[in-house]
Amino acid sequence: MNILQVANKVPYPTIDGGAIACMNLTRGFSLLRHNVTVLAMNTLKHKTSVEEIPESVRDLADFKFVKVDARISKREAIQNLLFSSEPYNAVRFVDKSFENELIELLKEKKFDIVQLEGLYVCPYIPVIRKYSSAKIVYRAHNIEHEIWERTSELAKGWKKLYLKNLSKRIKRFEKNVQNKYDLLVPITERDGIILDELGNKKPKYVSQTGIDSSVLLPNAKSLEYPSLFHIGSLEWAPNQEGIIWFIDNCWEEIHDRFPDLKFYVAGRNAPQWLVQKIVGPNIVFLGEVEDAYDFMNSKAIMIVPLFSGSGMRIKIIEGMALGKSIITTPIGTEGISTTSGTNILIAEKREEFIESVSKLVEDRAFFHIVGKNAIEYIHKKFDNLAASASLVDFYKQHIQ
16 A cells, blocks of 8 residues: 655654654554655654654655744734634644645655544645545544643643633534544544544544564663653643652652652753752753663653643553553553553552552562563553554555
8 A cells, every 4th residue: 555644743753652653653554565655744843854864764664844834932822812713733733835745745646545643734634635535544643632621720820711722722623623534543442432422423443552562672781770760751741740740749758768769850852940840859850861762771660640631651651561660640541451550550649659659669579560561461452563454454444
């Protein structure tokens, strides 16, 4: 098959969940010997040239990047709020130069599948319809309006009002997108149910983000046990909220119990105001690390205190694949059918996080059992090549 993936950000380097979700399927499709083209917006936030991508990755697909100025502007956000009913999040990715490049590509190549990576490239569906007979797939990485609804619940003052308004607009936008595509591919079963409730009537196939076990290799040679760590995009509001909550509510008592225990925080694009809050005895802020997997392998207990967000948390999948004992919230493990106390620890309240940390620090045998079970679970449920092959089978059923 000839497959076109359309994304609102460059999927390499694979440093966040969206990039990983896109690139893993690119790799899977390619290894299954399908012809893959990736058309992505090259924004300032995720700026990469094709030449910067390693040759081994470039061999997987024909990568085409289009410069798009999708920067957040306070002035434009205010204008959008006052004079438009569209969500500002979506408007930023409507770009004429990207549309023109898409048209030229559709004229040049005949595709069987055009896979839209996320909600914010769905406005290009009419263009694809006009210039291609390909089946259009909406691959829903998450439920966008849910992210902002949950974030608004944690906010205060004018910010709360703005986020509530934004979440309503995004929900209306998500509803309007329903059924304009041919096929729906949510990443989790739960997301598929929600999209059906929003009005989806098209054929649907749940395809979880797979993991390449040849890349994610557990290595405990340099393991610092005990130690706590968090890694993730530090520009993402749910991560910011979770880290601050954990430090403010849990760290003092954890430090009193285990004075030598360190909590490492790693991630890219941390704003200065957040860096100033990631402070405390034995809290080590690292910022962006050179090799995320090496860093994760070197630390013991992964802390993911998520109270907002939506979709599947790829970093949790990766952490489990590396044999990490992970403590997260029910929201953190949404879309991942884990079992608390077996292959992960699920906590929600302050006391539950503190006791979970204590259990893993004081009982190294339990720490190892949880990590071992996590690896076995991921290898069984999230093999990337198997997931890609199953999705291809679904596509073949619907190509005339």
